[in-house]
Amino acid sequence: xxxxxxxxxxxxxxxxxxxxxxxxxxxxxxxxxxxxxxxxxxxxxxxxxxxxxxxxxxxxxxxxxxxxxxxxxxxxxxxxxxxxxxxxxxxxxxxxxxxxxxxxxxxxxxxxxxxxxxxxxxxxxxxxxxxxxxxxxxxxxxxxxxxxxxxxxxxxxxxxxxxxxxxxxxxxxxxxxxxxxxxxxxxxxxxxxxxxxxxxxxxxxxxxxxxxxxxxxxxxxxxxxxxxxxxxxxxxxxxxxxxxxxxxxxxxxxxxxxxxxxxxxxxxxxxxxxxxxxxxxxxxxxxxxxxxxxxxxxxxxxxxxxxxxxxxxxxxxxxxxxxxxxxxxxxxxxxxxxxxxxxxxxxxxxxxxxxxxxxxxxxxxxxxxxxxxxxxxxxxxxxxxxxxxxxxxxxxxxxxxxxxxxxxxxxxxxxxxxxxxxxxxxxxxxxxxxxxxxxxxxxxxxxxxxxxxxxxxxxxxxxxxxxxxxxxxxxxxxxxxxxxxxxxxxxxxxxxxxxxxxxxxxxxxxxxxxxxxxxxxxxxxxxxxxxxxxxxxxxxxxxxxxxxxxxxxxxxxxxxxxxxxxxxxxxxxxxxxxxxxxxxxxxxxxxxxxxxxxxxxxxxxxxxxxxxxxxxxxxxxxxxxxxxxxxxxxxxxxxxxxxxxxxxxxxxxxxxxxxxxxxxxxxxxxxxxxxxxxxxxxxxxxxxxxxxxxxxxxxxxxxxxxxxxxxxxxxxxxxxxxxxxxxxxxxxxxxxx
DNA sequence: AGCACGCCGACT
DNA sequence: GTCGGCGTGCTC
Numbered sequence: 001x002x003x004x005x006x007x008x009x010x011x012x013x014x015x016x017x018x019x020x021x022x023x024x025x026x027x028x029x030x031x032x033x034x035x036x037x038x039x040x041x042x043x044x045x046x047x048x049x050x051x052x053x054x055x056x057x058x059x060x061x062x063x064x065x066x067x068x069x070x071x072x073x074x075x076x077x078x079x080x081x082x083x084x085x086x087x088x089x090x091x092x093x094x095x096x097x098x099x100x101x102x103x104x105x106x107x108x109x110x111x112x113x114x115x116x117x118x119x120x121x122x123x124x125x126x127x128x129x130x131x132x133x134x135x136x137x138x139x140x141x142x143x144x145x146x147x148x149x150x151x152x153x154x155x156x157x158x159x160x161x162x163x164x165x166x167x168x169x170x171x172x173x174x175x176x177x178x179x180x181x182x183x184x185x186x187x188x189x190x191x192x193x194x195x196x197x198x199x200x201x202x203x204x205x206x207x208x209x210x211x212x213x214x215x216x217x218x219x220x221x222x223x224x225x226x227x228x229x230x231x232x233x234x235x236x237x238x239x240x241x242x243x244x245x246x247x248x249x250x251x252x253x254x255x256x257x258x259x260x261x262x263x264x265x266x267x268x269x270x271x272x273x274x275x276x277x278x279x280x281x282x283x284x285x286x287x288x289x290x291x292x293x294x295x296x297x298x299x300x301x302x303x304x305x306x307x308x309x310x311x312x313x314x315x316x317x318x319x320x321x322x323x324x325x326x327x328x329x330x331x332x333x334x335x336x337x338x339x340x341x342x343x344x345x346x347x348x349x350x351x352x353x354x355x356x357x358x359x360x361x362x363x364x365x366x367x368x369x370x371x372x373x374x375x376x377x378x379x380x381x382x383x384x385x386x387x388x389x390x391x392x393x394x395x396x397x398x399x400x401x402x403x404x405x406x407x408x409x410x411x412x413x414x415x416x417x418x419x420x421x422x423x424x425x426x427x428x429x430x431x432x433x434x435x436x437x438x439x440x441x442x443x444x445x446x447x448x449x450x451x452x453x454x455x456x457x458x459x460x461x462x463x464x465x466x467x468x469x470x471x472x473x474x475x476x477x478x479x480x481x482x483x484x485x486x487x488x489x490x491x492x493x494x495x496x497x498x499x500x501x502x503x504x505x506x507x508x509x510x511x512x513x514x515x516x517x518x519x520x521x522x523x524x525x526x527x528x529x530x531x532x533x534x535x536x537x538x539x540x541x542x543x544x545x546x547x548x549x550x551x552x553x554x555x556x557x558x559x560x561x562x563x564x565x566x567x568x569x570x571x572x573x574x575x576x577x578x579x580x581x582x583x584x585x586x587x588x589x590x591x592x593x594x595x596x597x598x599x600x601x602x603x604x605x606x607x608x609x610x611x612x613x614x615x616x617x618x619x620x621x622x623x624x625x626x627x628x629x630x631x632x633x634x635x636x637x638x639x640x641x642x643x644x645x646x647x648x649x650x651x652x653x654x655x656x657x658x659x660x661x662x663x664x665x666x667x668x669x670x671x672x673x674x675x676x677x678x679x680x681x682x683x684x685x686x687x688x689x690x691x692x693x694x695x696x697x698x699x700x701x702x703x704x705x706x707x708x709x710x711x712x713x714x715x716x717x718x719x720x721x722x723x724x725x726x727x728x729x730x731x732x733x734x735x736x737x
Numbered sequence: 738a739g740c741a742c743g744c745c746g747a748c749t
Numbered sequence: 750g751t752c753g754g755c756g757t758g759c760t761c
Contacts, residue, residue, distance in 0.1 A: 009761080014738050019761040044760045045740060061761050723757075 006059040007033060007069060009050040010087070010098040011043050012111075016713060018098055019043070019050070020059040022068045036077025036084050040070040040113055049073065049113040051102045053084060078116045079105065080299065083316045085353055090346060094731050095709050096339050104339050105314040109292040118293055123186045124174060125157030130182030143173035148182065157186055200273045205242070209235050212381040213242045216357050220250070220321070223352045227328075227373045228361040230383030231392065232589025233553065236361045237267070239383075240324050241274055243359070248277050248304045252321025252356075255298075256307045257343055259330035261285050262527065263551045264307055267326075277304030282312040310335060313343040313350070320354045323347045327550070328360035328369060329582055334734040342732060363589055363620075364582040367631065370624055371638035393560070393588045393598030397616055399607040407503035408495030408563050413601055414507075416559055421511060421540060425558035425596060429500060429543045430587045432564060434517040435470070436462035436499045437492035440479070444487035449479065453689040460492045461519070462502070472688035495563065501543050508541065516544035549586040557591040562602040569609050572683045573736050574636050577611045581623045584615065635675075637732075641702040643709060644736060645716075646682070647727040648692040655693040656681075658721040662712075663695055665719065669711040673704040690726075696736070705731075 008018040021041055023033055037052050047070060059066060079087070087105055091098040103111060110116055131152070138145040147170060151158060163170045177183040205213065208230075216226055230236045244254040258264055261283045271279055280294040280303040294315070297303045301318030308315065310333055325333065325344045333343040344360065351358035360369055360378070373380040386392065400410040408431065409417075420427050437460040440449040449458040451469035458467035458474070465478045481488040492499070501515045514520075514530040521527040527547075533539040534554055542548060542557070568580025584602060592598025604612060614626040632639045645662055647655035659679030666676055675698040682692035699705040713729065716722065 006761095011760085012738095013760070015760070017761095021761060041761085059761075066761055720757075 005033060006056040006066075007039065007052050008054040008056055009039060009041055009069075010053050010091075010102045011041060011048050011050040012099040012103055013043070013048075014097050014100065016095065016097045016717065018053055020056075020061050020066060022066050024069045024072060032075075033072065034077050036074075036079040036081065038073040038078060038110070038113065038116075040073060042067050042070060049111060050099065051079065051106070053088065053098065053102075073113050074116060078110060080316050080318075082320075082350075082353060083314065086314070086346065086350055089349060089353075090339075090341055093706070094339065094341055095713050095729055096341075100339050104311065104341070107288065107292045107295045109288040116296070118296065119289060123157035123159050124151065124163070124178075124183050125155070125186060126151050127182055127184050130177070130180075133180075133182050141173070141176065143168065143170070144176055147173045147177060151177075151183060199276055202242070202274075203238065205238065206235070206385070208381075208383045208385065209239050209242075212239050212383065215379070215381055216243055216322075216359065217246055220246070220357065221355060222357070223355050224357050225348050225351065225372070225378040226357060226359045227365055227369050227378045227380045228359050228383070229365055229370075229373075229380055230361065230363060231386060232363045232586070233386040234363075234383035236326070236383065237270060240326070240359065240361070241271070243322055243357075244271075244305055244324075245275060247321035248275065250321060252319045253298065253301065253303065253317045254305045254322040254324065255312065255315065255317060255320065255347070256305065256324040256326060257312060257333065257347060258307065258309060259327050259332035260550065261309060262547075263326075264309070266551065267307055271305060271307065275305060279303060280306045280308075282306055282308030282315055284309065284311070310343040313341075313346045317354075320350070321356055323351045323354075323356065323358040325358070325360045326362075328362045329364050329366040330362075330550075331579070331734055334732075336735070338728075340728070340730045340733070342734075345732070364585045365624075367578055367624060367628055368638045371628065391592065391597045393592045393600050395584070395588055395600040395602065395616055397607045397612060398601045398603045399605075400603045401605050401607075407499055409500070409503065409561075410603055413561050413563075413603060416599070416601055417504075417541075417561065420559035420599075421508065423558070426534065426537075426540045426542065426554060426556045428548065428554065428557045428560040428587065428590060429504070429541065430545075430548060430560060430562045430583075431495060431497055431500055431543070432545055432567065432583070433459075433494075433496045434498070434519055434545055435459040435468065435496035436502075437494050437496055439493040440467060440490055441493055442482035442485060442487055443489040443491050445482060445485040447482050447484040453686070455684050455686045459496065462492075462498055463519075471684065497543050497545060500563070504541055504543065511541055512539040513541040513543065514539040516542060516548050518545070518547065521547065546583060546586075549583055549590065552590065554590050555592070556596070558596045558598050560587050560591045560598065560600045562587055562600065565602050565612070566604055566606055569606055569611060574631070574634070575734065575736065578627055581611065581615050581620060581627070585620045635698065635700065640698050640700050641705040642699075642733065642736075643697045643705060644730040644733040645695045645697070645727065646692065646730065647679075647694070647725040648687075648690040649725045650690055652685075652691045654721065654724040655679075655691055655727075658719065658725045658727060659693055659695040661719055661721050662716055665715045666697070666708065666712050669708060669715070671704065671708040671711065673701055674699050674708050 004022055007021045009021055011019050035052050035054055039050055040047050041050050087101050091101045135145055228236055247254050264281055280297055282294050298306045299316035306315050325347050328344050335341050348358050372378040398412055403410045417427050439457045440460050449467050451458055451474050453474055454469055454471045456471050458469055461468050466475050467478055468475050497515050497517045514533055516530055534542055562584055565580055568576045588600040610626055615623040647658045649655050656679050663676055678695040679693050682694055685691055
């Protein structure tokens with residue numbers, strides 16, 4: 001039949017295109033085949049579950065090669081149209097196979113082709129008022145009375161199946177009990193309790209907060225991106241809360257993205273106290289069913305707010321009203337493998353197509369966002385003051401050149417530490433390296449413990465008595481004598497959190513101390529326990545990696561020491577300086593309150609470095625001015641758009657061959673305004689046993705980059721050399737390593 | 738990515 | 750004589 005529709009399907013495969021199929025043979029299947037429905041299709045030898053992205057009237061594929069859909073898996077689209085738009089946009093922008101983009105969007109529970117319904121049955125249980133209800137009020141409603149009695153006997157709630165097993169027309173009675181407010185339906189563990197006992201009163205907004213709220217509410221039905229640039233403690237969350245409540249009041253939903261799971265509970269707790277709507281959490285720690293539950297609830301408009309990490313940017317929303325990206329500068333919003341999307345950037349794209357505001361909040365804006373604000377693409381809202389009675393900490397450089405160092409601590413740093421402890425305060429020691437020491441070396445022959453699979457040193461982990469590679473999974477026993485010369489004179493060089501902890505325990509044996517890093521918080525609940533020790537005052541010295549710099553506030557910390565800031569100054573990655581500045585400011589933001597302003601000491605061997613000087617003398621925005629001037633001069637982002645083509649293989653040759661051919665392909669496209677850098681070996685060429693190389697594409701104009709990529713990728717895919725490497729394209733890479 | 742097909746070495 | 754190596758090509 002000439003009139004048969006052609007279904008353009010995204011099939012899970014690394015191929016950068018859609019596949020055309022004919023509708024299934026069974027009768028009636030033609031009715032309403034629409035984009036967003038899942039279909040089972042023959043693909044190669046097997047069957048796969050794909051998603052219809054478009055329905056066309058004709059195909060470029062010869063009719064004899066078209067195959068038929070085996071089954072249509074949904075009677076209604078599972079993915080609503082606005083989210084399909086995001087899929088199409090993202091697949092185009094990131095030049096990623098649409099089938100893999102769909103995999104990122106669809107909850108795992110829907111990828112296998114099972115019906116888009118929860119297997120966790122709904123339950124009904126008594127509410128607080130239902131538990132205290134007087135059964136006498138139900139004298140004229142015997143069914144309700146029976147039902148109430150059954151529910152009273154089952155505090156964990158009853159499912160529809162359980163209720164039906166008692167026979168009779170239970171549904172009207174149940175509906176009546178729900179209407180009385182005595183019984184509530186429950187979806188499952190992913191949805192937070194629907195109604196908190198009491199809504200806390202609003203704290204007053206200060207002038208800047210009020211202005212920020214008013215600015216966003218001035219046009220709630222129009223797309224506008226706001227950069228909420230507020231120092232730590234300035235009350236950004238309160239601004240989000242007020243806006244979210246307005247949005248909910250208008251019957252709309254809000255999506256709030258946070259960089260990591262650890263930050264969701266505190267934000268949820270706060271939202272729960274203040275918002276009388278069902279909330280959903282979405283992060284990688286959920287089970288498939290919990291995730292599906294939250295996803296469906298958001299899609300069907302049954303929750304007012306979704307709080308989630310990176311992948312939550314793909315949650316469908318029935319009535320979006322506001323998007324919030326908290327800590328927008330955080331690297332965690334960029335997926336670092338596979339489909340390398342930026343959740344922050346996609347959030348802005350979503351807001352634009354939904355015609356609603358998006359707020360990017362942070363104390364340390366990324367240079368991209370700051371630049372967007374100066375170009376008026378974003379509107380900047382500033383919260384310059386801490387909301388409570390706190391004063392910003394004083395940041396000072398500590399020139400440690402030629403000073404005798406004790407386990408990474410200089411004498412002035414130790415004196416400051418002693419002084420702070422003596423005056424009854426807490427101290428935070430920040431060192432961005434876990435383990436005991438980054439190097440183990442033989443003092444007799446110079447042998448260094450290296451990873452067999454990476455171009456990296458093994459890190460000494462004293463507590464586990466082992467050597468670990470921080471770039472792959474390699475672990476081995478700590479050598480007792482030198483494997484090269486046999487001498488029993490191995491020494492650990494450099495410092496990690498574990499060593500600083502040991503040194504400070506020896507020096508301050510009577511002072512409570514906690515170490516917070518990935519190693520010491522691996523066990524469930526241990527982070528919470530440590531944070532409780534800090535808040536309760538039993539721990540007065542906190543040592544940790546950047547885990548410590550995120551989210552938590554420690555009001556009794558009156559001194560923060562940054563031990564190794566220099567790592568960010570001379571890195572191969574042009575963003576390293578920006579990350580260092582953000583980290584220092586974030587660490588500084590953890591400390592101090594009004595009566596005890598905090599002090600931050602940054603140890604450095606480069607006190608004259610322009611980045612550090614700008615940061616100390618003129619604050620974070622002073623640093624940004626300096627860094628932006630340098631980026632402009634170098635022609636780097638945000639003054640250019642870049643993409644990185646990476647390749648890796650077990651041997652050294654193939655990645656460079658492939659990238660060399662890729663470079664030739666790029667030149668053959670004849671695109672102008674494009675600069676190709678490389679191919680060059682990655683800064684750590686061998687990692688986990690694989691050799692890595694990269695080719696960077698730089699264009700002053702973003703449009704030129706997209707034009708090039710659109711022509712380049714099809715040519716790249718045809719290159720025979722792709723067979724011998726694993727390759728990937730990273731548009732807007734965050735780590736150029 | 739999988740999975741086919743296809744052309745050259747060590748085994749029953 | 751075959752089982753099987755992984756090089757190349759395709760998936761509507």
